[in-house]
Amino acid sequence: MKILNSEFVTSVNDSNKLLNFNLAEFAFVGRSNCGKSSLINMLTNNKSLAKTSSTPGYTKLINYFHINKNKKNEFILVDLPGYGYSKAGKTINKTWATLIENYLINSKNLKGIFILVDIRHEPNELDLIMVDYLHKNLIPFYVIATKSDKIAKSKINNRIKTISKVLKIAFGNILVCNKEGVGRDEVLNIIDNVLNF
Numbered sequence: 001m002k003i004l005n006s007e008f009v010t011s012v013n014d015s016n017k018l019l020n021f022n023l024a025e026f027a028f029v030g031r032s033n034c035g036k037s038s039l040i041n042m043l044t045n046n047k048s049l050a051k052t053s054s055t056p057g058y059t060k061l062i063n064y065f066h067i068n069k070n071k072k073n074e075f076i077l078v079d080l081p082g083y084g085y086s087k088a089g090k091t092i093n094k095t096w097a098t099l100i101e102n103y104l105i106n107s108k109n110l111k112g113i114f115i116l117v118d119i120r121h122e123p124n125e126l127d128l129i130m131v132d133y134l135h136k137n138l139i140p141f142y143v144i145a146t147k148s149d150k151i152a153k154s155k156i157n158n159r160i161k162t163i164s165k166v167l168k169i170a171f172g173n174i175l176v177c178n179k180e181g182v183g184r185d186e187v188l189n190i191i192d193n194v195l196n197f
């Protein structure tokens, strides 16, 4: 699938203000700093689309991006706040969790979630809660191991095995990505298949 244009629409900090574009929507979730915003930029070939930062807890709002506006294969990508950022404090973390949960429950056009995990780290309790939650609520999801350039190629398979074991997701169902473009075609293919189902 070709990405012909991409634009930031708006940020939302209140789950009563979720937007409805009447377009298929795909969202990115995962721990703070796992690479959600960078992946959106990689997929759209637009480095300045989603703001990224080496400081964890950077994305605090729900950010909507309109992709292929007025073109074939038009859709929405959604950058969600990362979970589990310890320094944010309990109250803020709870606000984010509520925002994410309300988004997941109330987004009428949500067609798929990408759960991102940093390939270097074992998925934690919060990742497991997310997988469980999506399973229980019958929300289709895909797991992506990010930042594959940060480890030796020879170690990738072992890391994927660990992630697969911890999350109880089949090895072959975990995509490998990095911000330089690895995994781009695979992720866009998933979106393409959903759009043209």
Ligand SMILES: Nc1nc2c(ncn2[C@@H]2O[C@H](COP(=O)(O)OP(=O)(O)OP(=O)(O)O)[C@@H](O)[C@H]2O)c(=O)[nH]1
Binding pocket: 030, 031, 032, 033, 034, 035, 036, 037, 038, 039, 051, 052, 053, 054, 055, 056, 057, 058, 059, 060, 081, 082, 083, 146, 147, 148, 149, 150, 177, 178, 179, 180
């Ligand atoms: N080497 C490498 N660094 C990456 C990759 N993806 C993200 N990063 C870096 O990791 C840091 C966090 O990336 P973000 O995309 O901002 O992560 P995020 O998940 O959006 O973080 P929050 O908004 O805080 O939840 C940034 O410094 C990125 O440059 C990757 O594939 N490879």
Ligand SMILES: [Mg+2]
Binding pocket: 036, 037, 038, 051, 052, 058, 059, 079
């Ligand atoms: Mg971010």
